[in-house]
Structure formats: structure tokens, C-alpha cells
Amino acid sequence: MATDMRVDHSHPVKTDCIHCGLCLPVCPTYQELGHEADSPRGRIYLMQLVKQGQMKRSHAYVDHIHQCLGCRACESACPSGVEFSSMLDIARADIATHNPQTRTHKFLRKAILGFVFSRPSRLRWLFFGLCLYQGLGLQWLMRRSRLLKLLPAGLEEKEGLLPTVPLAVTRIKLGARFTAKAISRYRVALLTGCVMNEVFGAVHKATIDVLTENGCEVLVPKRQVCCGALQNHAGERALAQSLARANLRAFEAAGCEVVLTNSAGCGALLKDYGHLLADDRAHAGRAISFSAKVRDISEFLVEIGPLKPMRPLPAHVVYDDPCHLIHGQKISQAPREILRQIPGMKLIDLPGADECCGSAGVYNLTHWDMSQRLLKRKIEHIKTCRPEWVASGNPGCLMQIAYGLKAANLPIKAIHPIELVAQAYRGRPKVGKIVTVHGDRGAGIRGQGPGGTDDC
Numbered sequence: 001m002a003t004d005m006r007v008d009h010s011h012p013v014k015t016d017c018i019h020c021g022l023c024l025p026v027c028p029t030y031q032e033l034g035h036e037a038d039s040p041r042g043r044i045y046l047m048q049l050v051k052q053g054q055m056k057r058s059h060a061y062v063d064h065i066h067q068c069l070g071c072r073a074c075e076s077a078c079p080s081g082v083e084f085s086s087m088l089d090i091a092r093a094d095i096a097t098h099n100p101q102t103r104t105h106k107f108l109r110k111a112i113l114g115f116v117f118s119r120p121s122r123l124r125w126l127f128f129g130l131c132l133y134q135g136l137g138l139q140w141l142m143r144r145s146r147l148l149k150l151l152p153a154g155l156e157e158k159e160g161l162l163p164t165v166p167l168a169v170t171r172i173k174l175g176a177r178f179t180a181k182a183i184s185r186y187r188v189a190l191l192t193g194c195v196m197n198e199v200f201g202a203v204h205k206a207t208i209d210v211l212t213e214n215g216c217e218v219l220v221p222k223r224q225v226c227c228g229a230l231q232n233h234a235g236e237r238a239l240a241q242s243l244a245r246a247n248l249r250a251f252e253a254a255g256c257e258v259v260l261t262n263s264a265g266c267g268a269l270l271k272d273y274g275h276l277l278a279d280d281r282a283h284a285g286r287a288i289s290f291s292a293k294v295r296d297i298s299e300f301l302v303e304i305g306p307l308k309p310m311r312p313l314p315a316h317v318v319y320d321d322p323c324h325l326i327h328g329q330k331i332s333q334a335p336r337e338i339l340r341q342i343p344g345m346k347l348i349d350l351p352g353a354d355e356c357c358g359s360a361g362v363y364n365l366t367h368w369d370m371s372q373r374l375l376k377r378k379i380e381h382i383k384t385c386r387p388e389w390v391a392s393g394n395p396g397c398l399m400q401i402a403y404g405l406k407a408a409n410l411p412i413k414a415i416h417p418i419e420l421v422a423q424a425y426r427g428r429p430k431v432g433k434i435v436t437v438h439g440d441r442g443a444g445i446r447g448q449g450p451g452g453t454d455d456c
């Protein structure tokens with residue numbers, strides 16, 4: 001039985017803030033900075049002043065709006081149902097339209113978010129370059145020779161955030177079809193996404209393995225593109241809308257009743273296509289129908305469960321909630337439920353599991369200091385639990401947490417929950433066999449115990 005709440009995005013955006021302030025204690029930027037203007041309530045007030053023409057889009061205004069992580073913790077706390085993230089997306093699109101930017105800045109935004117991310121084949125070239133940089137030893141050379149120190153301020157640290165691109169091609173081919181291993185009960189379509197398919201192909205493979213084990217035929221629609229989340233959060237709404245339209249066409253052609261994603265950030269936007277395309281008469285209704293079919297992989301597995309029995313996978317694991325799953329999609333129990341079904345796995349409660357890790361799309365690149373402050377808090381919590389694995393279902397969170405664990409020199413690895421389930425099916429819970437986001441080998445596996453949840 002699903003224990004999480006379904007999000008309904010088929011209505012107009014709710015903006016009725018009653019200024020109660022209940023969202024302030026859960027807002028990471030307010031917790032860190034203590035300014036009203038860096039709280040949800042303060043940002044809503046500023047957005048409304050700008051909308052009513054009572055305030056200019058000053059640099060200070062832009063900073064307060066961009067300082068927000070878009071984590072949506074304020075939405076979970078709000079008794080008035082204010083849909084803060086939709087307001088934020090609109091405010092950022094308004095800033096991108098009206099605020100003067102340098103030509104270079106504008107060009108780079110359009111080139112990267114529009115040109116590169118709009119076609120999987122173009123993105124492949126970018127990651128191929130990164131693969132060469134790492135595979136030919138240039139990264140090693142740069143780090144050893146201290147050449148990175150010659151880069152502009154801050155870039156040396158940020159280089160450490162780069163994920164390891166697998167040398168072997170692990171991406172899932174668009175247009176592929178995978179038949180169910182048992183009697184076919186469901187036909188589902190999988191979103192491969194942009195970064196996910198280039199860096200986290202192993203997560204897609206694990207997702208397909210688990211689905212086919214559990215009686216699902218999996219289709220990978222050929223003409224699908226990036227979900228548009230990065231573009232939308234950066235204020236490039238028109239780009240995000242055009243990607244959403246392309247996905248509607250691709251997934252409608254596949255004709256499946258369920259659209260699956262294993263990335264929390266993608267899922268939150270796919271479920272919000274109704275809002276994104278609300279002003280597009282030709283696509284608004286289709287977008288609402290499409291969004292109603294979208295499920296996170298954990299949500300879907302709990303709906304069709306229980307899972308087919310697995311082999312024991314003795315390990316101590318903590319689960320960290322991606323913001324776009326717990327706050328964006330109101331899903332917190334489903335990933336824990338599937339992990340608890342793995343025999344021998346000990347699921348330990350992580351303090352502050354629902355707090356943002358500071359990744360937030362490209363926020364860890366644009367707001368390094370704030371991002372690192374939040375990551376430090378997260379790593380401290382993880383340290384107290386002493387797990388072998390930190391499971392989290394979002395690529396950005398996996399890269400951010402993996403970076404924090406490595407920087408703190410901790411022998412703990414970040415992994416997607418579905419990879420743990422797939423390993424339990426393969427029956428190969430060997431040390432070092434699970435490839436993590438930084439391409440390192442797995443941590444030691446502790447003694448076997450019954451499945452369940454423990455406090456730290």
C-alpha cells in the first residue's frame with residue numbers, strides 16, 4: 001500500500017500567503033542567514049511588490065530570489081498550501097526576461113541550457129569530453145600538478161564536484177524495449193533524462209532489471225528529451241516548455257499507462273507539466289493527462305508490490321530524502337519501504353534526512369558557500385550513523401553527498417536505492433561490486449542482520 005500523498009497540479013497556482021511564518025524554521029537559507037528577505041515569506045512579499053510594480057528588480061531582489069535553493073521545504077510546512085516553487089519559477093523567468101545580462105552570459109545560458117541540453121546526442125559530446133579528460137589522466141595530472149590553482153577563484157574546488165563518467169558505455173539506448181522476465185503484468189515507459197543517462201546509466205540498468213523481474217515490460221521512448229527542470233529553475237521557461245512538448249509527443253507515441261522516472265528532480269517537473277504548459281491551449285490538457293501517469297520508481301514499486309523475493313544483502317544503510325521527492329512529490333515512505341524489503345539490510349534513521357544537502361541543480365556551482373554549509377550539516381549527520389551506504393534517489397544529491405563524503409575522507413558511499421534492490425536480485429552483494437557516482441569501489445559490508453529500521 002502506498003503511504004505517500006499524491007500531488008495534484010491540475011489547478012491554478014496557489015499564492016495565498018497568510019504571513020504565519022510557519023515556513024521560516026524549515027527554510028535552509030533563513031536558518032543560515034537569519035534574514036526575512038531570505039525566507040519564503042520574505043521572498044513571496046518581494047515577488048508580490050515587483051509584480052505590483054511597487055519595487056524594481058534590483059540587484060538585491062535578484063540575489064534574494066537566486067539565493068533560494070528551490071528545495072520546497074516551505075511548501076511542506078505551509079498551512080495555506082502556497083505553491084512556492086511555481087511562484088519562484090515565474091519570478092526567475094521574469095528576472096531572466098527583464099534584467100540586463102552581459103551578452104556573453106546570455107549566450108552561454110542559451111548555448112548550454114538550450115542547444116546542448118535539448119538533444120541527447122549533443123549532451124553526449126559534452127560528456128565524451130569529460131570522459132576523455134578523466135580517462136586519459138588529464139584530471140589526475142591537473143590535480144597533481146596544482147594546475148587547477150591557476151583557474152579563476154573557486155573553480156578548483158568546484159572541479160571536485162565533477163562526476164566520474166564511466167569509460168564503458170552504460171547508457172540506455174533510446175527506442176529500446178525490455179521484456180518482462182515473468183508473466184507481463186504492466187507496460188511502462190522510462191524517462192532516461194539528460195545527465196542520468198550519461199553518468200548514471202547503471203541506475204537505469206538497475207531500474208530496468210528490477211522492473212522486468214517484477215513483471216514489467218519497459219519501453220524507452222525514442223524521441224524523448226531532457227525533462228526541462230534545469231532550464232525551468234534557471235528562468236528559461238520557454239526552453240523548458242519546448243522540452244515538455246517534445247516529451248509529451250514522445251511518451252504519447254509510446255502509448256504506456258505509466259511513465260517512470262528514477263530521478264526526483266525530473267519527476268517533480270514531469271508531474272508539474274500541467275502548470276508549465278497551462279497557457280498553451282494545444283497542450284494544457286495533454287500535459288495534465290501525461291502528469292497523472294508519472295510515477296517515481298519507488299512509488300510505482302510500492303503500488304504494484306510486494307516485490308518478488310530477493311537474496312540477502314547484508315549492509316547498513318541510511319536513506320536521505322531528495323527535496324524534490326519528499327517536498328516536491330510528497331513521497332517519503334515508498335523508498336524506505338522498498339529498502340526494508342531487502343533481506344538482511346539494516347535501514348538506519350538519518351537525522352535531518354529531510355533537510356536539503358545543498359545540491360539543488362546547479363546551485364552548488366552558483367552558490368558554493370551556502371551549498372557547502374548545508375552539505376557540511378548533512379555529512380555530520382551521516383557521520384553519526386556510521387553506515388556503509390547513503391541511499392538517495394536523485395542524481396544531484398548523489399553527486400553532492402559523494403563529494404562531501406570524499407572530502408571528509410569517510411569510507412561511506414552514495415548509491416541510488418534501486419541499485420541496492422538490483423544487487424539483491426543479482427545475489428552479488430560483494431564488496432566493491434557496486435559502482436558509485438565517483439567510480440570508486442564499495443565500502444566493506446558489515447555482518448548480516450534482519451531487515452528493519454534503527455535509530456543512529
Ligand code: SF4
Nearest residue numbers: 027068069071072074
Ligand atoms: S524553496 Fe527552500 S530555500 Fe527556497 S524559500 Fe522555500 S524553504 Fe527556503
Ligand code: SF4
Nearest residue numbers: 017018020021023078
Ligand atoms: S507558511 Fe505559507 S502562509 Fe505561512 S508565511 Fe510561509 S508561505 Fe506564507
